[in-house]
Amino acid sequence: MANRERPLSPFMLGQTYRFQITSLMSILHRITGISLALGGISLVWWLMAIALGGDAYEFASRQWASPLGMLFLFGFTLALVYHLLNGIRHLLWDSGWGYEIPKVYASGYAVFAVGFVLTGLIWFFGLRGAA
Amino acid sequence: MSGGGETSRAPRFRTPLKRALGLGSGHSGTEHFWKQRVTAVILAPLAIWFVVTLVSLVGADLETARAIIARPWNTIIFAVFLVTMFWHARLGLQIVLEDYVHTRSLEIAGHFLINFLCGLGAIASLYAIARIAFAG
Numbered sequence: 001m002a003n004r005e006r007p008l009s010p011f012m013l014g015q016t017y018r019f020q021i022t023s024l025m026s027i028l029h030r031i032t033g034i035s036l037a038l039g040g041i042s043l044v045w046w047l048m049a050i051a052l053g054g055d056a057y058e059f060a061s062r063q064w065a066s067p068l069g070m071l072f073l074f075g076f077t078l079a080l081v082y083h084l085l086n087g088i089r090h091l092l093w094d095s096g097w098g099y100e101i102p103k104v105y106a107s108g109y110a111v112f113a114v115g116f117v118l119t120g121l122i123w124f125f126g127l128r129g130a131a
Numbered sequence: 132m133s134g135g136g137e138t139s140r141a142p143r144f145r146t147p148l149k150r151a152l153g154l155g156s157g158h159s160g161t162e163h164f165w166k167q168r169v170t171a172v173i174l175a176p177l178a179i180w181f182v183v184t185l186v187s188l189v190g191a192d193l194e195t196a197r198a199i200i201a202r203p204w205n206t207i208i209f210a211v212f213l214v215t216m217f218w219h220a221r222l223g224l225q226i227v228l229e230d231y232v233h234t235r236s237l238e239i240a241g242h243f244l245i246n247f248l249c250g251l252g253a254i255a256s257l258y259a260i261a262r263i264a265f266a267g
Contacts, residue, residue, distance in 0.1 A: 040252055
């Protein structure tokens with residue numbers, strides 16, 4: 001009994017624990033964090049293209065404007081906005097605010113609501129600039 | 132004489148120096164936790180500045196893009212943002228590796244890779260920003 005195989009992370013969600021919005025948001029924070037780190041590398045590539053200019057900049061601009069590039073940028077925006085807002089939620093917890101279960105849910109739904117609005121605003125102004 | 136969570140009956144294996152330093156068995160105390168928070172607090176406002184600047188760069192030609200990034204405060208904010216971002220990423224990815232990679236050799240290789248890539252990203256972005264700002 002003491003030596004039975006215990007489940008190890010990250011394969012506990014859905015098997016050992018019931019699905020909840022709180023645990024989903026927790027894992028989303030990590031997934032978006034990893035995505036942003038990878039996206040950060042592409043940010044460096046883009047800055048390098050601006051520094052080098054010429055063909056490098058032409059090439060980078062074409063990649064960003066392609067359907068795949070736009071999809072990548074949209075995902076990057078969603079991840080950044082989510083990680084920023086949920087990160088603020090984490091900082092509020094660290095300061096001792098919002099540990100009551102109703103508040104945890106309310107702040108969680110607020111992150112999603114404000115996140116979609118912010119992502120929409122960024123893309124509204126972004127696409128207006130492109131037009 | 133109580134402190135550090137030790138009961139009065141337990142033998143005091145921890146020296147007064149160890150208690151005073153407060154670094155615990157990991158020898159680094161709350162340093163990682165704290166730096167993750169400090170970088171997060173720095174990144175939150177800078178990220179907003181960064182995104183607003185990026186949006187203003189949509190559809191810009193090379194000269195305009197360079198001129199915008201070369202504005203003094205944009206240059207400084209970009210530099211601080213990207214270095215802090217890669218630092219924060221390094222700290223976060225380290226925790227992800229420690230939590231999910233249970234094969235020690237793979238985990239150590241991952242730590243090498245994360246440190247290398249985040250260091251490379253920070254230095255390369257500083258180089259690019261400096262070149263844009265000082266190329267004139």
